[in-house]
Every structure is written in structure tokens, then in C-alpha cells.
Amino acid sequence: MGAVRSLNPVKLFVGVLVSDRKLLPPIEARLTEAYGPVDHRSPVVPFDFTDYYEADMGDIIDRMFLSFERLIEADQLPEIKRQTNQLEQEMAALLPIVKRPVNLDPGYIEHAKVILASTKNFYHRIYLGGGIFGEVTMHFKNNTYHFFPWTYPDYQSRDYQEFFLRIRQIYRSQLRTMCILNRPTGEE
Template sequence: MRPEDELAEIKLHTNKLEERLSVKGKRRINIDPGFLSGGKLILATTKDQCHRVYLGKGIFAEVTLFYKQKTFNPWPWTYPDYQSREYLETFNSIRAIYQKQIKDAPQLSKGPSRRFTTGKGRKPL
């Protein structure tokens, strides 16, 4: 696993790969780096929109899917391929593996996406 704080650097690297593999300036592959937690799928992009958060170095993060009612769900801005049944089933399967890993190794649950608190002086959620 890679820490979430490296997402911008990873996206810059995948952009270079896409460019290197392009033919006559046309991209042949699209690599969408991101990370999955128990409640969301976040992807990195170079395109700013009102719902995206700036990470630095021209890279933004987007919550592409959210987990509710035992499945991942798309937002209105989610790209069509990520809304497909095939993608949703794949991410649900990956989430199940991730949840099992956390159960089997509790120290994994202490990553950045699990450190949110309910306010000043309160216990972590």
C-alpha cells in the first residue's frame, strides 16, 4: 500500500507513462491512480472542478465513488465507466479484501483515512 499523501506524485508519474506510450501525441492508455478506503474511492486528476480538492503540483483529488447500503455508488460527476456494474462489482470485491485485511491486521486501520475525529478533544471515529 502507498500512503495517500503520495497520490499527487504517483499521478505525475502515471502522466509521464501515458505520454511515453502515446503515439503521435495521442494517448493510447489512461491510468487513473487513486486509493480505496472502506467508505470511498478517490482518484487523482489534472482537471480542476468545483468538487475536486487541490493536492499540489497541478494535481487534484476527487471522491469518485462512495460506499452506502453495502455497495459503492457513483456521484453525478462520476465518469460513466466507473458507474458501470463491472467496475462497481470490482471495487466492492476489492473493498471486501481490504476490510478483511484490516480485521486480520488492526494496525492497518491506523492509516490517514482512518484518523478523522469528531472534534476538538474527542476520540477518533
């Protein structure tokens, strides 16, 4: 019989899509109020990988990622997704420029994988509870991230990879400081 173990804490990040770059500072302020200080942010880059969001967000969309200093328990992700959905709704009510001025995609990094939260079910997602699904979107092996057929094209870009590799380094350093880096991780 397998032994039940607790999971190491994980590193929260939020992918932020905006229809106007002026929204980034107030969104970051709200997210830091909820999840603590940001320890790394990606450059802001044009989101031009798909036209999926154009009907709701307009045709000029920018992307930024934030990672948070405070580690979380993995089972907090569904609640965080519900909270970020609420923030999206609040921003839409305040800024009716477009139907959806902001899209927030929380997820977390652990040693061997990147997990995204979603409200949408699909064959490669598992139900986490409270209307939220989880997706392993990338896995880490041989010092780099590897993709699945369902990994979003933007997550495969060099800019995004640099962000995720950097926050993985920060995460591992945090675990070393907490003296828990050597627990079993599932990393190959």
C-alpha cells in the same frame, strides 16, 4: 478541539485505457515494477461510455483496472499521478500509432470512498499539490457504492462496481491482518 489522527493506509488502483489490448502486458509490468504485485485485476471490457477519448486514442478503446497488494499512504496519490502521466508520455513516444495509446487513472479506496486523481480542476475537486486534484467519485454506504452527479458513467456500471466491491473486501482483509480495521474510518 478535534484530535489530529493519521489515516489508515489506502488501497491503490489504476484504471487503464488502451487503444490496443497488446499494450496491457507491458503497462502492467511497468506498473507492478513501480507499485508492487497486482492482487486483483478486472476483466478487460470495451470502453464505450463516451467518445471523449476518440480523438486522442481512436475509436476502439478497452478498459481494465488493477489493484495493488501494497497499501500506500493517501498523500502519495499526487506523486503516483505524476508518475503515471510520465508513463503515458513514454508509451506515446514509443507507440505513435495514435496520439495517446494509453490513459492511466490512479486512485485509491478507503473504507468509505473511492478517490480519483486528476490534472483537471473542477468545482467538486480539491487541490492535492503538485498540479494534481483529488475527487471523491463514489462513497460506500449500506453495503454498496453510491454515486454523485459527477461520477463518470463507466464507474456506475456493474462491471466496475464488482471490481471496486472486490478490492474493498481485499483491502478490509489486509487491514484486519494489520490489526487496524477498527480505527475510526468515517464509514457510515
